[in-house]
Amino acid sequence: MNGTPLRYCFLDGADNGVEKEWLAEVHDGFQEWEDLGIGLRFRPEDNPAESEIRITFADDGSWSYVGTDCLGIGVDDATMNFGWDPTSPYGKTTVRHEIGHAIGFNHEHQNPFAGIEWDEPKLYAYMGGPPNNWPPETTFHNIVRKLSTDQVSGSDWDPKSIMHYGFGPGLIKRPEAYRNGVPSPKGLSDRDKEYVRTWYPPLAPHMDALQPFRSAVLGLGSGEQADFEIVPEKSQKYRFGTFGDADVRMVLFEGTDEDLRFVTGEDDSGEDRNGRFEVKLFAGRRYVLRLRMYATWGGGNASVMYW
Structure with a gap:
């Protein structure tokens, strides 16, 4: 989901004999993708359990799980590996290639x-x-x-x-x-940059507030995304749901803009139903609801509400 802060952790970092220059090159690779102005953000994290991307440097080739497949891997296991020197010219390319996999390429x-x-x-x-x-x-x-x-x-x-x-x-x-x-690629191509900005465009500086018991019309085309801010007045369980003839992915985060944490999500894509989930929210805390449209049919109108 665009706007997701992705945290990455080194399972075998400098304390385990990995050269600091290797770690720095991986940091630089994440930064190069983020510096394109995309809505995703990458943050180093020391705790593997708090990381969506976990990196090793084993003699096992170079590889990465693709996109949200990373979320199904155990917190003690790697989701990405670099099997050769990432500071070499070929290694620098490999770093950016594997990060591309992690964000869905x-x-x-x-x-x-x-x-x-x-x-x-x-x-x-x-x-x-x-x-x-x-x-x-x-x-x-x-x-x-x-x-x-x-x-x-x-x-x-x-x-x-x-x-x-x-x-x-x-x-x-x-x-x-x-x-x-x-020829082996020398870096991110112009089309790489074009499409990653298309899939993860810069986030709007302002989000509309979503109020309980008030539906909001999404008005999205295929591939587009809507983002809402929620600050509940009461601590209680709430239900979230989408309505209309549409396939929509819906994800809820909690926290600040710089430290959003995934709470729960629902994807009704390809199914003859609308997405629903129930979750407890706490009064005064800030939540962000993000919805991405995959397809519409029929009337093509879709909306979201929580109650």
């Missing part, structure tokens, strides 16, 4: 609209050697497998994307222009 070379045709025997042999040493099923999952056309949004193909692997000559049959390979 998939591999660009798996873009179903790219039209890439692989020389699969050569690709499996190449990825099965060092430094990856991948078995065929890993190469298939990370490279050959195409993403579903109904699960992606973005450009037709951006070979300069930070989410694209570099490939040597002879691994791609088509497009013919890339038979000699695709």
Whole structure:
């Protein structure tokens, strides 16, 4: 959800022998994404239990869970790993690539609209050697497998994307222009920057107040988001719900702008119902309700209320 503060923690930090320069480079990677002016914010956190992103430096390749998949991983387990020096030129690119995964980017070379045709025997042999040493099923999952056309949004193909692997000559049959390979990305591409700002635009400086028992019309198009501030007068359980012909994700946070904490959420996308949840709110505390529209149909009008 746009506006979410994401906290990241090093499970094996400087106290466990990881060079401070390595940690600093990862900090810089998060900062580079945030400095694009997006609505997401990244904050270092010492407590793994309070972190959505948990980072290790094990000799296990470099990888990250994608988007909200991170939230389903146990608090003692990593959601991201860097398996080589992140301060090297290739390592700097890797840092930004894995952070891209954590905020919902998939591999660009798996873009179903790219039209890439692989020389699969050569690709499996190449990825099965060092430094990856991948078995065929890993190469298939990370490279050959195409993403579903109904699960992606973005450009037709951006070979300069930070989410694209570099490939040597002879691994791609088509497009013919890339038979000699695709260079490794050197940083965030212009399209990377364009789309991350589209999905996580800067937040409005002001939020409307949502009052109990008063519905608010959302008036959102697909992909758009509404944000409301709630300061209840009574401490009690409240019900939250959306209404209308729409798929909406609804998430509640508590705290200040700089330290919002996830409370609960509901996603009715793809289901023939409206989202509902019940939660206790405390008088005088500040809450933020964020709603993102996925799709509308019928009358296309959707609203939200709490009571």
